Amino acid sequence: SAVISQKPxxxxxxxxxxxxxxxxxxxxxTMMFWYRQQPGQSLTLIATANQGSEATYESGFVIDxxxxxxxxxxxxxxxxxNMSPEDSSIYLCSAVTSGGETxxxxxxxxxxxx
Amino acid sequence: xxQGEEDPQALSIQEGENATMNCSYKTSINNLQWYxxxxxxxxxxxxxxxxxxxxxxxxxxxxxxxxxxxSSSLLITASRAADTASYFxxxxxxxxxxxxxxxxxxxxxxx
Numbered sequence: 001s002a003v004i005s006q007k008p009x010x011x012x013x014x015x016x017x018x019x020x021x022x023x024x025x026x027x028x029x030t031m032m033f034w035y036r037q038q039p040g041q042s043l044t045l046i047a048t049a050n051q052g053s054e055a056t057y058e059s060g061f062v063i064d065x066x067x068x069x070x071x072x073x074x075x076x077x078x079x080x081x082n083m084s085p086e087d088s089s090i091y092l093c094s095a096v097t098s099g100g101e102t103x104x105x106x107x108x109x110x111x112x113x114x
Numbered sequence: 115x116x117q118g119e120e121d122p123q124a125l126s127i128q129e130g131e132n133a134t135m136n137c138s139y140k141t142s143i144n145n146l147q148w149y150x151x152x153x154x155x156x157x158x159x160x161x162x163x164x165x166x167x168x169x170x171x172x173x174x175x176x177x178x179x180x181x182x183x184x185s186s187s188l189l190i191t192a193s194r195a196a197d198t199a200s201y202f203x204x205x206x207x208x209x210x211x212x213x214x215x216x217x218x219x220x221x222x223x224x225x
Contacts, residue, residue, distance in 0.1 A: 031211065042202060043157075043215045058212075092156065094213075101145055101164075101206070103213050107156035 002027050002097045004106035012112045013083055020079045021109045023093030032070060033094040034078045037108070043092065049076040083113045120203060120216040128224050133190040135219040137203035138183075144206045146179055146186050147213065151200045160188075160201075195225045 003026040013019050023032070032049040047055040047068055055068035070076040080087050093106040120137045127133055139146070145164045149157040163170045163179045163186070170177045176189040186203055203216045 033213070042218050043204075045212055045214060048212070102159055102162055103147060103204070103206075104159060105149070105157040 001102070002029060002095055002104045004093055004095060004104055006091075006093050006106040006109050008109060009107065010110040010112075012114060014114055015084055017083055018079055018081045019083065019111060020077050021091055021093070023076045023078070023106055025074045025095050028073045028098050029095040030098050031096045032076045033103075034066070034068060034076070035092045035094060035105075037090040037092060039089070046078070046091075049078075080111065083111075085113045087111065088113045120201075120219050122219060123217065124220045124222070126222040126224065127193060129193060129195055131193055131223075133193050133197070133221055133223070135188045135201050135203075135221070137186045137188070137216045139186075139203070139205045139216070140184065141205070141214075142208045143181075144208050144211075146177075147204050147206070148175075148177060148186075148188050149202045149204065151202065151218075153199075157202070190221075193221075193223045195223050197221060197223045 005024050007022045034046040035043040036046055037043045045058050046061045046066055047057040049055050049068050049070040051070045065081055067079045090108040090110050092108045094103055096103050145162050147162045148160040150160055151157050161172045161175055161177050163177050165181055174191045179186045200218045200220050202218045204213045206213050
């Protein structure tokens with residue numbers, strides 16, 4: 001199994017600013033992902049965080065808005081840039097452990113943009 | 115885009131009753147995973163069923179998978195008030211390895 005932590009757990013931000021969310025996994029993982037969950041809705045995949053290379057973004061998400069880093073096997077960051085109220089969501093980090101199939105999720109970061 | 119649909123969208127039952135939630139998906143999958151989420155918090159992994167499996171049990175949970183119909187069901191037996199949560203299915207796509215989610219079912223178990 002894997003335990004995933006995220007920082008911050010929540011934040012309130014002003015329009016036009018940026019926020020970086022950190023994700024740490026307690027064991028080595030093969031794949032790391034970032035999801036968004038808008039209020040009352042299901043999860044939508046933003047991107048796959050690739051170690052040492054550019055992230056792979058899903059349709060509707062772009063690097064300029066959601067830059068992602070993954071400098072090693074257990075750590076990743078997601079930045080939400082130039083925020084607007086529409087970015088108010090829960091952002092969740094997720095990972096699959098080496099040799100495993102189960103995908104684990106962090107506790108999420110609740111973001112409110114005013 | 116979402117993997118598929120879940121029904122019902124909301125389910126309200128009495129403690130002790132069984133709860134059945136259904137999930138349909140669109141693409142070919144390697145496995146299907148069920149999660150629980152309490153009130154906007156993180157997702158808790160419940161159970162994984164592989165594409166070559168038809169049924170799996172874990173405690174009070176029973177999951178079935180029908181790949182010909184691209185559907186799955188989650189049965190919670192002898193429900194408890196603590197089972198009140200949102201339940202999501204998610205399929206691991208064979209191409210691309212992404213895990214995409216259904217719309218979710220909000221389960222309320224009344225004491």
